[in-house]
Amino acid sequence: MKLKEYLAQNKKVLLEKWFDRIIDSYPADSSSFLRNEKNRFNNPVGYNISHDIEFLFDSLLGGGDDDRLNECLEDIVRIRAVQDFFPSEAVAFILLLKDVLREELAERLSERQLVEELLAVNEKIDRLGLRCFDAYMKCREKIYEIKANEAKMRVYKLLERTNLIDGKSANGE
Amino acid sequence: MSEKSKKPQEIIQTIDYKPPRKKWMDPAVEFRKGTFNYSASVDKLKYLDLPFPRKWQPTEDDWQLPDNWQEIIHKGFKDRLNKYRSFRVFMDICVRCGACADKCHYFIGSGDPKNMPVLRAELLRSVYRNDFTAAGKIFGTLAGGRKLTVDVLKEWFYYFFQCTECRRCSVFCPYGIDTAEITMMGRELLNLVGLNIDWICTPAANCFRTGNHLGIQPHGFKDSIDFAVDELEELTGVRVNAPINKKGAEILFVAPSADYFASPHYYTLLGYLALFHEIGLDYTWSSYASEGGNFGLFHSYETMKRLNSKIYMEAKRLGVKWVLGGECGHMWRVIHQYMDTLNGPADFLEEPVSPITGTKFENAKSTKMVHIMEFTSDLIKHNKIKLDPSRNDHWKVTFHDSCNPARAMGLIEEPRFVINHACNHFFEMPENTIKEQTFCCGSGAGLGTDENMEIRLRGGLPRANAVKYVHDKNDVNILLCICAIDKATLPPLLEYWVPEVDVGGIHEMVGNALVMKGENERATDLRGTPYPGKEGSENV
Numbered sequence: 001m002k003l004k005e006y007l008a009q010n011k012k013v014l015l016e017k018w019f020d021r022i023i024d025s026y027p028a029d030s031s032s033f034l035r036n037e038k039n040r041f042n043n044p045v046g047y048n049i050s051h052d053i054e055f056l057f058d059s060l061l062g063g064g065d066d067d068r069l070n071e072c073l074e075d076i077v078r079i080r081a082v083q084d085f086f087p088s089e090a091v092a093f094i095l096l097l098k099d100v101l102r103e104e105l106a107e108r109l110s111e112r113q114l115v116e117e118l119l120a121v122n123e124k125i126d127r128l129g130l131r132c133f134d135a136y137m138k139c140r141e142k143i144y145e146i147k148a149n150e151a152k153m154r155v156y157k158l159l160e161r162t163n164l165i166d167g168k169s170a171n172g173e
Numbered sequence: 174m175s176e177k178s179k180k181p182q183e184i185i186q187t188i189d190y191k192p193p194r195k196k197w198m199d200p201a202v203e204f205r206k207g208t209f210n211y212s213a214s215v216d217k218l219k220y221l222d223l224p225f226p227r228k229w230q231p232t233e234d235d236w237q238l239p240d241n242w243q244e245i246i247h248k249g250f251k252d253r254l255n256k257y258r259s260f261r262v263f264m265d266i267c268v269r270c271g272a273c274a275d276k277c278h279y280f281i282g283s284g285d286p287k288n289m290p291v292l293r294a295e296l297l298r299s300v301y302r303n304d305f306t307a308a309g310k311i312f313g314t315l316a317g318g319r320k321l322t323v324d325v326l327k328e329w330f331y332y333f334f335q336c337t338e339c340r341r342c343s344v345f346c347p348y349g350i351d352t353a354e355i356t357m358m359g360r361e362l363l364n365l366v367g368l369n370i371d372w373i374c375t376p377a378a379n380c381f382r383t384g385n386h387l388g389i390q391p392h393g394f395k396d397s398i399d400f401a402v403d404e405l406e407e408l409t410g411v412r413v414n415a416p417i418n419k420k421g422a423e424i425l426f427v428a429p430s431a432d433y434f435a436s437p438h439y440y441t442l443l444g445y446l447a448l449f450h451e452i453g454l455d456y457t458w459s460s461y462a463s464e465g466g467n468f469g470l471f472h473s474y475e476t477m478k479r480l481n482s483k484i485y486m487e488a489k490r491l492g493v494k495w496v497l498g499g500e501c502g503h504m505w506r507v508i509h510q511y512m513d514t515l516n517g518p519a520d521f522l523e524e525p526v527s528p529i530t531g532t533k534f535e536n537a538k539s540t541k542m543v544h545i546m547e548f549t550s551d552l553i554k555h556n557k558i559k560l561d562p563s564r565n566d567h568w569k570v571t572f573h574d575s576c577n578p579a580r581a582m583g584l585i586e587e588p589r590f591v592i593n594h595a596c597n598h599f600f601e602m603p604e605n606t607i608k609e610q611t612f613c614c615g616s617g618a619g620l621g622t623d624e625n626m627e628i629r630l631r632g633g634l635p636r637a638n639a640v641k642y643v644h645d646k647n648d649v650n651i652l653l654c655i656c657a658i659d660k661a662t663l664p665p666l667l668e669y670w671v672p673e674v675d676v677g678g679i680h681e682m683v684g685n686a687l688v689m690k691g692e693n694e695r696a697t698d699l700r701g702t703p704y705p706g707k708e709g710s711e712n713v
Contacts, residue, residue, distance in 0.1 A: 026284040027284060027285065027286050029197070029286035029289075030280070030284040030285070030286050031284075033274070033275045033284075034284055037275060039605065040638075040642075041603050041605050041606050041635065041638065041639055041642070042275065042281070042605060042635075043275075043281065044281065044282075044634055044635055044638035045281070045282070045284060045634070048638075078669070078670070079634065082207075082282075082627045082630040082631050082669075083282075083283055083284065083631060084205070084208075084283065084285065139669075142668070142669060143207075143626055143627070143630070143669065146626065146665045146668050146669060147623040147626055147665075149665070149668070150623055150661075150664075150665045151623060153435065153436050153661075153664065154431075154435055154661060155387070155434055155435065156434075156435055156436035156439075157397070157400075157433065157434045157435065157436060157439050158387075158397075158434045161396075161397075161400060
């Protein structure tokens, strides 16, 4: 069976395992909530991760448009960029899929064609990893921009009246 | 995120995405940049006569605690257990059923188990068991007891300043444990050894000195209000009167000070001014009671009492009949639940009656202070003002129930009633994120500083997530709220999570929609944004 067919047929199981690995990066006492609470408003972290990784997985099979792909990556990175992670840990979720695939296909790693296909998929995953890095930097830069803007808006009217600011510069325009 | 990055080789060798399995009793906390607040400045602590003013920061190993700090905390704990029966009950009664565990916005956004309200309370409860219960004294950790060590104290500081006292968890507690009051006790105990944060103590000291958080003096206050009067005239063509310190006025109006110096609060101020003028209200501002907010609530009972006292003092000095309060959040927890016994009874005031409709505000019979949302919805109900909601057609609105008006005073329907009359396009967020179950902005209770931004963005995720839902589904482009902290902290929150959505106050919408006698045709809304087809036209 070709790798693409395997991925398509085993999508549900692979996604579950990938999701579990990502959730394992959170403290043990919280992982059961993040894994099991299905209401998207009660558990935005678990819900967003589980939905976005499905799109990312499909993209490996060749589906989906590029903008949506970036959105999904950014959705997850935006959350992890403000949680208690090192930068490397925050973006590593994408690489966990490689571990899952390697383990699930362990018995077939002697098949040359499959290995070649797997290398190609891994390369795609690596590229997504690099995009995650871009997304992470974008989020962190945003945080510092927000901090600077907040300081201005807090006393916006006073600064405006003392001519230390005008409306456009306060809004970063 | 951490300040220090690992070298590539270290990452390859050590990478392990599973956090270490730690027991909750292990108190070690890492103070990473972005996840804590700076300590209170020495001069502000001195100004408020608070104990042990000194220079220190949470990131330092030595917090320069007084030698007998354990004794001080133990005594403080004992005093509070004796003084507040509720505190003792809250310490004893929890059965750790877990109903509150996944209700805290900080837990939901961070996945940090010590942000579960039950576990946050356990940080205090474990010391209570160890020091004040027979089982804890004999069996120690086996009975869930912990000794009060420096690390435990640091953990208290870390987590009690990671609770916004929003009380969402309390809604779900079958015993009605008020976790906010546990946090308040935790913070009071920390204060006893001089551990507090600047974002609470500086506004509190300023407020004690001049009457408002920024320390604006009476002439500056008058200047701010006069400026708003001028600007409102430019926008509407109507010159309103905004009396300050007017003796013998019928009503004293108290609003959060951010309304007159911050954005987008300011547009709500314009709304108040337009409304009061239009109905011919006999009212006055006070240059000393120039702050509705009370950061004493986030500090200690004593500080809350000192800051709150100015409202009744000014009401008495000016000889008003009753007090009207503006769009503020925690201010209403203080007024509704504490003011009557803090500084009351205000028997020199009269039971509030609307001079326009004759409605008696019986719910405020004792405090003599009415929420502006009750007041305005009553005006609308009696057709006393004319509103043209089409002037808000550029806004697709949703409403964030601010924690304290919703949960501490049950103000659920009035804001919606006003919005529905002032706006044509109102979309509710999902039921489990609004009304009594509303999600906090993540920055209340004195935690809205920029050094604490990552905690705020985590804590605000559940709220922003629901806003994003109505934005995607209904094109919502403004989040209304009735709290000054919300108006200050939701814009940065949404800038991160849902940048297409603005933030505003309900009285800003009222001010836009209000048809005023003698007004010019409005070319812009109160923000100065031109209405479609009016771009480039002069507004005077």
